[in-house]
Amino acid sequence: MPAIGLxxxxxxxxxxxYGVTSPFPWLWLVPLLVALRYGMLPGLAASALLLLTWxxxxxxxxxxxxxxxxxxxxxxxxxxxxxxxxxxVRRVEELNGYIDERLDRLARQHHLLRLSHERLEQNLIxxxxxxxxALARLRGLLDASDEGGGLPVAQSFLDFMAQFCQLxxxxxxxxxNGELVAEPVAVIGNDPNYRSxxxxxxxxxxxxxxxxxxxxxxxDVETGLLVAVPLRNSIGVQIGVLAIxxxxxxxxxxxxxxxxxxxxxxxxxxVSVRELAAPLLEALPDCPPDFAYxxxxxxxVRRESGLTSTIVxxxxxxxxxxxxxxxxxxxxxxxxxxQWAIDDRPTRALIxxxxxxxxxxxxxxxxxxxxxxxxxxGKSLVQAGYSHHCVSLSKPDAWIQLQGLxxxxxxxxx
Numbered sequence: 001m002p003a004i005g006l007x008x009x010x011x012x013x014x015x016x017x018y019g020v021t022s023p024f025p026w027l028w029l030v031p032l033l034v035a036l037r038y039g040m041l042p043g044l045a046a047s048a049l050l051l052l053t054w055x056x057x058x059x060x061x062x063x064x065x066x067x068x069x070x071x072x073x074x075x076x077x078x079x080x081x082x083x084x085x086x087x088x089v090r091r092v093e094e095l096n097g098y099i100d101e102r103l104d105r106l107a108r109q110h111h112l113l114r115l116s117h118e119r120l121e122q123n124l125i126x127x128x129x130x131x132x133x134a135l136a137r138l139r140g141l142l143d144a145s146d147e148g149g150g151l152p153v154a155q156s157f158l159d160f161m162a163q164f165c166q167l168x169x170x171x172x173x174x175x176x177n178g179e180l181v182a183e184p185v186a187v188i189g190n191d192p193n194y195r196s197x198x199x200x201x202x203x204x205x206x207x208x209x210x211x212x213x214x215x216x217x218x219x220d221v222e223t224g225l226l227v228a229v230p231l232r233n234s235i236g237v238q239i240g241v242l243a244i245x246x247x248x249x250x251x252x253x254x255x256x257x258x259x260x261x262x263x264x265x266x267x268x269x270x271v272s273v274r275e276l277a278a279p280l281l282e283a284l285p286d287c288p289p290d291f292a293y294x295x296x297x298x299x300x301v302r303r304e305s306g307l308t309s310t311i312v313x314x315x316x317x318x319x320x321x322x323x324x325x326x327x328x329x330x331x332x333x334x335x336x337x338x339q340w341a342i343d344d345r346p347t348r349a350l351i352x353x354x355x356x357x358x359x360x361x362x363x364x365x366x367x368x369x370x371x372x373x374x375x376x377x378g379k380s381l382v383q384a385g386y387s388h389h390c391v392s393l394s395k396p397d398a399w400i401q402l403q404g405l406x407x408x409x410x411x412x413x414x
Contacts, residue, residue, distance in 0.1 A: 142270050158186045277289045291351070294355070313390075318385070328377075334354070391405070
Protein backbone atom coordinates (compact mmCIF):
# COMPACT_ATOMS: atom_id res chain seq x y z
CA MET A 1 0.00 0.00 0.00
CA PRO A 2 2.77 2.55 0.68
CA ALA A 3 4.24 1.78 -2.75
CA ILE A 4 0.86 2.40 -4.38
CA GLY A 5 0.50 5.65 -2.47
CA LEU A 6 3.97 6.80 -3.56
CA UNK A 7 3.21 5.87 -7.16
CA UNK A 8 0.01 7.91 -7.10
CA UNK A 9 1.81 10.83 -5.44
CA UNK A 10 4.62 10.72 -8.00
CA UNK A 11 2.15 10.65 -10.88
CA UNK A 12 0.19 13.57 -9.44
CA UNK A 13 3.17 15.70 -8.36
CA UNK A 14 6.56 14.38 -9.55
CA UNK A 15 8.42 17.16 -7.75
CA UNK A 16 6.68 16.48 -4.40
CA UNK A 17 5.31 12.89 -4.24
CA TYR A 18 5.17 13.04 -0.42
CA GLY A 19 2.92 16.11 -0.43
CA VAL A 20 5.17 17.98 1.98
CA THR A 21 4.12 21.35 0.58
CA SER A 22 0.44 20.44 0.12
CA PRO A 23 -2.16 21.70 2.62
CA PHE A 24 -2.74 18.12 3.89
CA PRO A 25 -0.24 15.19 3.95
CA TRP A 26 -2.42 12.79 1.98
CA LEU A 27 0.29 10.13 1.76
CA TRP A 28 0.10 9.53 5.50
CA LEU A 29 -3.41 8.15 5.04
CA VAL A 30 -1.78 4.94 3.78
CA PRO A 31 0.11 3.99 6.99
CA LEU A 32 -2.81 5.39 8.99
CA LEU A 33 -5.21 2.92 7.33
CA VAL A 34 -2.69 0.11 7.73
CA ALA A 35 -2.40 0.85 11.45
CA LEU A 36 -6.17 0.97 11.88
CA ARG A 37 -6.67 -2.31 10.06
CA TYR A 38 -3.68 -4.39 11.17
CA GLY A 39 -2.29 -2.69 14.28
CA MET A 40 0.63 -0.53 15.34
CA LEU A 41 3.57 -2.63 14.07
CA PRO A 42 2.32 -2.92 10.46
CA GLY A 43 1.53 0.81 10.54
CA LEU A 44 5.06 1.62 11.71
CA ALA A 45 6.45 -0.67 9.01
CA ALA A 46 4.50 1.26 6.38
CA SER A 47 5.80 4.53 7.86
CA ALA A 48 9.37 3.19 7.78
CA LEU A 49 8.94 2.37 4.11
CA LEU A 50 8.00 6.00 3.41
CA LEU A 51 11.07 7.16 5.30
CA LEU A 52 13.43 4.73 3.55
CA THR A 53 12.23 5.69 0.07
CA TRP A 54 12.75 9.44 0.71
CA UNK A 55 16.41 9.49 -0.45
CA UNK A 56 15.49 7.65 -3.66
CA UNK A 57 12.60 9.87 -4.67
CA UNK A 58 13.66 13.26 -3.33
CA UNK A 59 17.31 13.00 -4.49
CA UNK A 60 19.27 14.40 -1.60
CA UNK A 61 16.71 16.83 -0.23
CA UNK A 62 16.78 17.07 3.59
CA UNK A 63 14.23 15.01 5.51
CA UNK A 64 11.54 17.28 7.03
CA UNK A 65 11.47 16.30 10.75
CA UNK A 66 8.03 17.74 11.53
CA UNK A 67 6.48 15.93 8.55
CA UNK A 68 7.70 12.48 9.60
CA UNK A 69 7.48 12.92 13.38
CA UNK A 70 3.89 14.16 13.13
CA UNK A 71 2.99 11.30 10.81
CA UNK A 72 4.58 8.71 13.11
CA UNK A 73 2.71 10.07 16.13
CA UNK A 74 -0.56 9.90 14.20
CA UNK A 75 0.15 6.30 13.11
CA UNK A 76 1.08 5.25 16.67
CA UNK A 77 -2.14 6.72 18.06
CA UNK A 78 -4.18 4.96 15.38
CA UNK A 79 -2.33 1.69 16.02
CA UNK A 80 -2.95 1.87 19.75
CA UNK A 81 -6.62 2.62 19.11
CA UNK A 82 -6.80 -0.33 16.73
CA UNK A 83 -5.13 -2.66 19.25
CA UNK A 84 -7.57 -1.73 22.00
CA UNK A 85 -10.60 -2.34 19.83
CA UNK A 86 -9.19 -5.54 18.34
CA UNK A 87 -8.79 -6.86 21.89
CA UNK A 88 -12.34 -5.87 22.72
CA VAL A 89 -13.67 -7.49 19.55
CA ARG A 90 -11.75 -10.69 20.32
CA ARG A 91 -13.22 -10.80 23.82
CA VAL A 92 -16.72 -10.22 22.49
CA GLU A 93 -16.22 -12.99 19.91
CA GLU A 94 -15.00 -15.35 22.63
CA LEU A 95 -17.96 -14.40 24.80
CA ASN A 96 -20.38 -14.97 21.92
CA GLY A 97 -18.71 -18.29 21.17
CA TYR A 98 -19.21 -19.41 24.76
CA ILE A 99 -22.84 -18.26 24.77
CA ASP A 100 -23.45 -20.01 21.43
CA GLU A 101 -22.02 -23.20 22.90
CA ARG A 102 -24.28 -22.95 25.95
CA LEU A 103 -27.25 -22.17 23.71
CA ASP A 104 -26.48 -25.18 21.52
CA ARG A 105 -26.37 -27.45 24.54
CA LEU A 106 -29.58 -25.93 25.88
CA ALA A 107 -31.28 -26.43 22.51
CA ARG A 108 -30.21 -30.07 22.47
CA GLN A 109 -31.51 -30.60 25.98
CA HIS A 110 -34.80 -28.91 25.12
CA HIS A 111 -35.20 -30.99 21.99
CA LEU A 112 -34.38 -34.12 23.95
CA LEU A 113 -37.00 -33.20 26.54
CA ARG A 114 -39.63 -32.64 23.83
CA LEU A 115 -38.85 -35.97 22.19
CA SER A 116 -38.96 -37.68 25.56
CA HIS A 117 -42.38 -36.19 26.25
CA GLU A 118 -43.72 -37.26 22.86
CA ARG A 119 -42.30 -40.76 23.22
CA LEU A 120 -43.76 -41.03 26.71
CA GLU A 121 -47.21 -40.13 25.39
CA GLN A 122 -46.98 -42.64 22.54
CA ASN A 123 -45.44 -45.59 24.39
CA LEU A 124 -46.42 -45.24 28.03
CA ILE A 125 -48.64 -48.30 27.91
CA UNK A 126 -46.58 -50.52 25.61
CA UNK A 127 -43.12 -49.62 26.95
CA UNK A 128 -42.52 -49.46 30.70
CA UNK A 129 -39.12 -47.73 30.38
CA UNK A 130 -39.19 -44.04 29.43
CA UNK A 131 -36.59 -42.23 27.38
CA UNK A 132 -35.53 -40.30 30.46
CA UNK A 133 -34.92 -43.55 32.34
CA ALA A 134 -32.89 -44.90 29.44
CA LEU A 135 -30.78 -41.74 29.26
CA ALA A 136 -30.18 -41.96 32.98
CA ARG A 137 -29.15 -45.59 32.55
CA LEU A 138 -26.77 -44.67 29.72
CA ARG A 139 -25.24 -41.91 31.80
CA GLY A 140 -24.92 -44.31 34.72
CA LEU A 141 -23.06 -46.76 32.49
CA LEU A 142 -20.64 -44.00 31.48
CA ASP A 143 -20.09 -42.94 35.08
CA ALA A 144 -19.52 -46.50 36.26
CA SER A 145 -17.30 -47.55 33.36
CA ASP A 146 -13.52 -47.62 33.64
CA GLU A 147 -13.02 -48.09 29.90
CA GLY A 148 -10.39 -45.94 28.24
CA GLY A 149 -10.27 -44.81 24.63
CA GLY A 150 -12.47 -42.52 22.65
CA LEU A 151 -15.82 -44.36 22.81
CA PRO A 152 -16.51 -45.90 26.23
CA VAL A 153 -19.48 -48.28 26.63
CA ALA A 154 -19.85 -48.26 22.84
CA GLN A 155 -21.67 -51.60 22.75
CA SER A 156 -24.09 -50.51 25.47
CA PHE A 157 -24.77 -47.32 23.54
CA LEU A 158 -25.56 -49.28 20.37
CA ASP A 159 -27.88 -51.61 22.29
CA PHE A 160 -29.58 -48.54 23.72
CA MET A 161 -30.03 -47.07 20.22
CA ALA A 162 -31.38 -50.38 18.92
CA GLN A 163 -34.03 -50.40 21.63
CA PHE A 164 -35.25 -46.84 21.23
CA CYS A 165 -34.71 -46.22 17.50
CA GLN A 166 -35.48 -49.73 16.20
CA LEU A 167 -32.05 -50.30 14.69
CA UNK A 168 -31.55 -53.81 13.34
CA UNK A 169 -27.95 -53.56 12.09
CA UNK A 170 -25.52 -50.78 12.95
CA UNK A 171 -21.90 -50.13 13.83
CA UNK A 172 -19.96 -47.49 15.73
CA UNK A 173 -16.64 -46.20 14.36
CA UNK A 174 -14.12 -44.25 16.41
CA UNK A 175 -12.59 -41.03 15.07
CA UNK A 176 -8.89 -40.97 15.94
CA ASN A 177 -6.05 -38.71 14.75
CA GLY A 178 -8.19 -37.07 12.08
CA GLU A 179 -9.57 -40.25 10.49
CA LEU A 180 -11.93 -43.14 11.08
CA VAL A 181 -10.53 -46.31 12.58
CA ALA A 182 -10.93 -49.08 10.00
CA GLU A 183 -12.68 -51.55 12.31
CA PRO A 184 -15.86 -50.62 14.20
CA VAL A 185 -15.65 -50.61 17.99
CA ALA A 186 -19.19 -51.96 18.39
CA VAL A 187 -21.67 -53.79 16.13
CA ILE A 188 -25.28 -54.95 16.41
CA GLY A 189 -27.03 -57.27 13.97
CA ASN A 190 -25.91 -60.29 11.99
CA ASP A 191 -23.83 -58.42 9.41
CA PRO A 192 -20.33 -57.56 10.72
CA ASN A 193 -19.05 -56.23 7.37
CA TYR A 194 -18.74 -52.44 7.49
CA ARG A 195 -16.43 -50.20 5.49
CA SER A 196 -14.94 -47.10 7.06
CA UNK A 197 -14.55 -45.54 3.58
CA UNK A 198 -18.24 -45.79 2.72
CA UNK A 199 -19.50 -42.80 0.73
CA UNK A 200 -22.30 -42.09 3.23
CA UNK A 201 -19.83 -41.97 6.13
CA UNK A 202 -17.56 -39.66 4.15
CA UNK A 203 -20.47 -37.32 3.40
CA UNK A 204 -21.54 -37.22 7.07
CA UNK A 205 -18.00 -36.42 8.19
CA UNK A 206 -17.43 -33.70 5.60
CA UNK A 207 -20.79 -31.98 6.15
CA UNK A 208 -20.88 -32.62 9.92
CA UNK A 209 -24.52 -33.62 9.90
CA UNK A 210 -26.78 -36.65 9.77
CA UNK A 211 -27.33 -37.98 6.26
CA UNK A 212 -29.27 -40.88 4.73
CA UNK A 213 -29.80 -42.48 1.35
CA UNK A 214 -32.47 -39.90 0.40
CA UNK A 215 -30.31 -36.88 1.21
CA UNK A 216 -29.98 -34.47 -1.73
CA UNK A 217 -26.86 -35.21 -3.71
CA UNK A 218 -26.60 -38.84 -2.58
CA UNK A 219 -29.18 -40.50 -4.81
CA ASP A 220 -26.57 -41.94 -7.19
CA VAL A 221 -23.95 -42.78 -4.56
CA GLU A 222 -23.12 -46.44 -4.01
CA THR A 223 -23.38 -47.20 -0.31
CA GLY A 224 -24.24 -50.12 1.89
CA LEU A 225 -25.73 -47.94 4.62
CA LEU A 226 -29.07 -46.30 5.28
CA VAL A 227 -28.01 -43.58 7.72
CA ALA A 228 -24.72 -42.07 8.92
CA VAL A 229 -24.47 -39.84 11.99
CA PRO A 230 -21.30 -38.01 13.10
CA LEU A 231 -20.80 -38.02 16.87
CA ARG A 232 -19.90 -34.42 17.71
CA ASN A 233 -20.16 -32.54 20.99
CA SER A 234 -21.38 -28.97 21.50
CA ILE A 235 -17.96 -27.43 20.76
CA GLY A 236 -17.66 -29.26 17.43
CA VAL A 237 -15.17 -31.98 18.40
CA GLN A 238 -15.83 -35.23 16.56
CA ILE A 239 -15.29 -38.52 18.38
CA GLY A 240 -16.85 -41.06 16.03
CA VAL A 241 -19.53 -41.96 13.49
CA LEU A 242 -22.65 -44.11 13.80
CA ALA A 243 -23.31 -46.24 10.69
CA ILE A 244 -26.81 -47.73 10.35
CA UNK A 245 -27.20 -50.51 7.81
CA UNK A 246 -30.70 -51.83 8.48
CA UNK A 247 -33.86 -50.66 10.24
CA UNK A 248 -37.61 -51.15 9.66
CA UNK A 249 -38.99 -49.31 6.64
CA UNK A 250 -41.65 -47.44 8.61
CA UNK A 251 -39.06 -46.40 11.22
CA UNK A 252 -37.07 -44.45 8.63
CA UNK A 253 -38.91 -41.17 9.11
CA UNK A 254 -38.09 -37.64 10.23
CA UNK A 255 -39.03 -38.25 13.88
CA UNK A 256 -36.78 -41.29 14.16
CA UNK A 257 -33.92 -39.52 12.39
CA UNK A 258 -34.28 -36.61 14.80
CA UNK A 259 -34.23 -39.04 17.71
CA UNK A 260 -31.07 -40.72 16.38
CA UNK A 261 -29.36 -37.35 15.91
CA UNK A 262 -30.23 -36.07 19.38
CA UNK A 263 -29.29 -39.29 21.19
CA UNK A 264 -25.98 -39.47 19.32
CA UNK A 265 -25.22 -35.86 20.27
CA UNK A 266 -26.13 -36.64 23.89
CA UNK A 267 -23.74 -39.59 23.96
CA UNK A 268 -20.92 -37.53 22.39
CA UNK A 269 -21.52 -34.73 24.90
CA UNK A 270 -21.41 -37.10 27.86
CA VAL A 271 -18.19 -38.70 26.61
CA SER A 272 -16.61 -35.24 26.30
CA VAL A 273 -17.82 -34.28 29.77
CA ARG A 274 -16.27 -37.43 31.16
CA GLU A 275 -12.88 -36.87 29.49
CA LEU A 276 -12.51 -33.16 30.24
CA ALA A 277 -13.80 -33.41 33.79
CA ALA A 278 -11.63 -36.40 34.77
CA PRO A 279 -8.81 -34.40 36.50
CA LEU A 280 -11.24 -32.38 38.62
CA LEU A 281 -13.39 -35.42 39.39
CA GLU A 282 -10.28 -37.23 40.59
CA ALA A 283 -9.58 -34.41 43.06
CA LEU A 284 -13.27 -33.92 43.96
CA PRO A 285 -15.09 -37.24 43.38
CA ASP A 286 -18.47 -35.84 44.48
CA CYS A 287 -18.39 -33.03 41.91
CA PRO A 288 -21.09 -33.36 39.19
CA PRO A 289 -19.52 -34.00 35.75
CA ASP A 290 -21.50 -31.15 34.15
CA PHE A 291 -20.14 -28.72 36.74
CA ALA A 292 -16.56 -29.88 36.12
CA TYR A 293 -17.04 -29.70 32.35
CA UNK A 294 -18.36 -26.14 32.56
CA UNK A 295 -15.43 -25.21 34.80
CA UNK A 296 -12.98 -26.45 32.15
CA UNK A 297 -14.80 -24.50 29.44
CA UNK A 298 -14.61 -21.29 31.45
CA UNK A 299 -10.92 -21.81 32.17
CA UNK A 300 -10.37 -22.16 28.42
CA VAL A 301 -12.30 -18.91 27.84
CA ARG A 302 -10.12 -17.26 30.50
CA ARG A 303 -6.90 -18.39 28.81
CA GLU A 304 -7.99 -17.36 25.32
CA SER A 305 -9.74 -14.06 25.97
CA GLY A 306 -9.00 -12.96 29.54
CA LEU A 307 -12.69 -13.02 30.50
CA THR A 308 -12.85 -14.23 34.08
CA SER A 309 -15.45 -16.25 35.97
CA THR A 310 -16.02 -16.85 39.66
CA ILE A 311 -16.97 -19.75 41.91
CA VAL A 312 -19.05 -18.83 44.96
CA UNK A 313 -18.86 -21.38 47.79
CA UNK A 314 -21.82 -20.88 50.14
CA UNK A 315 -22.21 -22.57 53.53
CA UNK A 316 -25.43 -22.95 55.53
CA UNK A 317 -24.89 -23.67 59.22
CA UNK A 318 -27.24 -26.04 61.08
CA UNK A 319 -30.44 -24.42 62.26
CA UNK A 320 -34.20 -24.76 62.44
CA UNK A 321 -34.70 -23.24 58.98
CA UNK A 322 -31.49 -24.45 57.36
CA UNK A 323 -33.19 -26.66 54.77
CA UNK A 324 -35.75 -24.01 53.78
CA UNK A 325 -33.09 -21.31 53.38
CA UNK A 326 -30.82 -23.70 51.48
CA UNK A 327 -33.59 -24.65 49.05
CA UNK A 328 -34.66 -21.03 48.57
CA UNK A 329 -31.12 -19.93 47.68
CA UNK A 330 -30.71 -22.95 45.43
CA UNK A 331 -33.83 -22.03 43.46
CA UNK A 332 -32.62 -18.46 42.95
CA UNK A 333 -29.73 -19.32 40.62
CA UNK A 334 -29.28 -17.32 37.41
CA UNK A 335 -29.88 -18.85 33.99
CA UNK A 336 -26.20 -19.31 33.08
CA UNK A 337 -25.03 -20.46 36.50
CA UNK A 338 -24.02 -24.04 37.30
CA GLN A 339 -24.66 -25.39 40.79
CA TRP A 340 -23.22 -28.18 42.90
CA ALA A 341 -25.26 -28.88 46.01
CA ILE A 342 -23.85 -30.76 49.01
CA ASP A 343 -26.74 -31.50 51.36
CA ASP A 344 -25.59 -34.68 53.12
CA ARG A 345 -23.56 -32.93 55.83
CA PRO A 346 -24.52 -30.98 58.96
CA THR A 347 -23.36 -27.78 57.28
CA ARG A 348 -24.80 -27.74 53.79
CA ALA A 349 -22.83 -26.27 50.93
CA LEU A 350 -23.91 -24.77 47.62
CA ILE A 351 -21.15 -24.17 45.07
CA UNK A 352 -22.24 -21.80 42.30
CA UNK A 353 -20.18 -21.36 39.15
CA UNK A 354 -20.92 -17.90 37.75
CA UNK A 355 -19.72 -17.67 34.11
CA UNK A 356 -18.08 -14.44 32.95
CA UNK A 357 -18.69 -12.76 36.30
CA UNK A 358 -16.33 -10.55 38.26
CA UNK A 359 -16.32 -9.99 42.01
CA UNK A 360 -18.61 -7.00 41.51
CA UNK A 361 -21.24 -9.31 40.00
CA UNK A 362 -20.78 -11.70 42.94
CA UNK A 363 -21.45 -8.83 45.35
CA UNK A 364 -24.72 -8.16 43.55
CA UNK A 365 -25.59 -11.86 43.74
CA UNK A 366 -24.95 -11.97 47.50
CA UNK A 367 -26.95 -8.77 48.02
CA UNK A 368 -29.86 -10.36 46.16
CA UNK A 369 -29.65 -13.44 48.41
CA UNK A 370 -29.56 -11.22 51.49
CA UNK A 371 -32.70 -9.40 50.35
CA UNK A 372 -34.39 -12.73 49.57
CA UNK A 373 -33.58 -14.24 52.98
CA UNK A 374 -34.67 -11.11 54.81
CA UNK A 375 -37.94 -10.97 52.86
CA UNK A 376 -38.84 -14.68 53.20
CA UNK A 377 -37.46 -15.48 56.66
CA GLY A 378 -36.97 -12.12 58.37
CA LYS A 379 -33.30 -12.81 59.10
CA SER A 380 -29.96 -11.36 58.13
CA LEU A 381 -27.40 -13.62 56.49
CA VAL A 382 -25.49 -13.94 59.77
CA GLN A 383 -28.65 -14.89 61.66
CA ALA A 384 -29.49 -17.42 58.93
CA GLY A 385 -26.07 -19.07 59.31
CA TYR A 386 -25.07 -18.12 55.77
CA SER A 387 -21.46 -17.49 54.76
CA HIS A 388 -19.73 -17.41 51.40
CA HIS A 389 -16.26 -17.45 49.85
CA CYS A 390 -15.18 -16.56 46.31
CA VAL A 391 -12.70 -18.37 44.07
CA SER A 392 -11.66 -16.57 40.88
CA LEU A 393 -10.87 -18.73 37.85
CA SER A 394 -8.17 -16.21 36.93
CA LYS A 395 -5.97 -17.92 39.52
CA PRO A 396 -4.15 -21.10 38.43
CA ASP A 397 -4.81 -22.82 41.77
CA ALA A 398 -8.61 -22.38 41.66
CA TRP A 399 -9.19 -26.13 42.09
CA ILE A 400 -6.93 -26.30 45.12
CA GLN A 401 -8.70 -23.32 46.70
CA LEU A 402 -12.09 -24.93 46.06
CA GLN A 403 -10.92 -28.24 47.51
CA GLY A 404 -9.50 -26.47 50.56
CA LEU A 405 -12.69 -24.51 51.19
CA UNK A 406 -14.84 -27.64 51.03
CA UNK A 407 -12.46 -29.53 53.30
CA UNK A 408 -12.40 -26.65 55.77
CA UNK A 409 -16.20 -26.42 55.75
CA UNK A 410 -16.47 -30.16 56.41
CA UNK A 411 -13.88 -30.09 59.18
CA UNK A 412 -15.59 -27.14 60.85
CA UNK A 413 -18.73 -29.23 61.31
CA UNK A 414 -16.97 -32.39 62.45
